[in-house]
Amino acid sequence: MTMTERGLGRITGMLFTLLASTGIHPAHAAGASDGQYLTRAADCEVCHTRPGGAPFAGGRAFAIPGMGVIYSPNITADRQAGIGTWTDDQFVKAVRDGVSPGWKHLYPAMPYRDYAYMTPDEVKAIRAYLATLPTSSARPPANTLKFPFSIRAAMIFWNLVNGPTSSHPDDPGHTPSWNRGRYLVEGPGHCAECHSPRTITMGVSASNAYAGADVGGWRAYNITSSKTDGIGAWSADDLATYLSTGHADGHGSASGDMGDVVSHSLRYLTRQDIDAMVEYLRGIPARSSTDGAPLVVDQPTAAHDPADSHGAMLYAGACVGCHLPDGSGRQNPVASIAGARTTLGAANGQNLLQVLTHGSVLQTATGTASMPAFHGGYSDQDVADIANFVMHHFARSSTKVTAVDVAKAKAGSTPE
Amino acid sequence: MLTLQINGKSVEVDVDPDTPLLWVLRDVLGMTGTKYGCGIAECGVCTVHVDGSPVRSCSLPVGLIGSQKVITTIEGLQADPVAAAVRKAWLDIDVVQCGYCQPGQIMAAIALLKKIPNPTDEQIEADMSGNLCRCGTYMRIRAAIRNVAAAQGVNP
Structure with missing residues (x-):
């Protein structure tokens, strides 16, 4: 660490102390101005990068059964292929409301309802960070959605049915750490998008939240506090280790999309933030599911069937x-x-x-x-x-x- | 700068923590007794010991080893009695054909014999199965391991 970095660190530390003492929104206190940290917490890169492609240049395919294929757009600052000409307010509207310039309604594969947990300033910090990265002129393929899903305006009705996006004030009945965890899990982390079953309109099920779902051939497991079907039997330490490293002894390793989430997002979060997520996750009401993992595991035997x-x-x-x-x-x-x-x-x-x-x-x-x-x-x-x-x-x-x-x-x- | 314990010496190396151990051994430290084979931990030719357990050095980032664990390569077993017995057994029945995989085979055999002085054929096969030999010397490797156990006076 250089002298300047150390000096900056001290100033940042003093700022946080100052902010904390003025009673700022605890869920947003840490790292609020750090666009790179938020970009990682929101895991933008995984979806906005095609396998082997330039980071954030889009083109990753999302096959939605019965509807067609959506390709993620280029969100580098390229002025033609990317979002270089957008204003900050246009970017905020796309990320938090799902409406990009020209009233083009985004498909909810973009988790804007979750991202609305982030404040406009936090979203602007992400924008500012993206603007510092190399641009790419790559253009993703056109979506191949079937009628009537090809009509973007239909998303206006989807948004009505699935409730408006909104920011979420802290719950004073819980600890600041729980609130920070809720913000990270429900907001930028958008965990429910994979781990919750979907309703008939493909919205995230609120009544059965985090009870597990099938995503692209993988099972995103039940992560409620159910001891048999969920993560209720995991210790807080194991869960934190799993989230921040992708592995906890006795629980295996993250793979598939969860491997991507750890690789590009969770492993960069501070231990304090990971602990906050763990606190929130362990408080999610237990819900049963059909994941069916047995609880007690016998030791492997030398003899086999x-x-x-x-x-x-x-x-x-x-x-x-x-x-x-x-x-x-x-x-x-x-x-x-x-x-x-x-x-x-x-x-x-x-x-x-x-x-x-x-x-x-x-x-x-x-x-x-x-x-x-x-x-x-x-x-x-x-x-x-x-x-x-x-x-x-x-x-x-x-x-x-x-x-x-x-x-x-x-x-x-x-x-x- | 990372500190590693290699063959009884504390060694400082200036490499990224995600550098595989094999690259540190061969390219940085010039210890070429450990060979490069597949590079993806599937052939076993790069086997060395970390705290006595056989590991594939081509796929083990040095950052993961830390400064405390004891790394032993084939160069570090000159005075080891089990290694001496394995060397003798290998020469007695002329196990080696082309020889390229043998540093890994020998390191795997030594680790096995230190863990189980008198392994059954099934234990030999289980522990040695990750070490490939394109010349097919598997039968002689198994016989030599049995001979080490016999020569050490362990009752079969």
């Missing part, structure tokens, strides 16, 4: 290099699969098949931890055998998957 022998052989050849015969992970904690709900056969083994057929990538403070996809040299039956061996051997799970499930996982759809 003869029915698993082909899967056991393939596991020994393809998997032990990193996961070890006992599943404890050879060298990197991320490779420990003990206790992971994927391994336990939760949600019909859906996420295990996603990991096997699509691989997994996690950015950590010490580099990239990744697992390659296993389908090139392996038949669908081979992959199903590996999955069945893993679930049965490491968790005594009775969940079984078939070659047909593997084919579906490859196609990115949900097994029945």
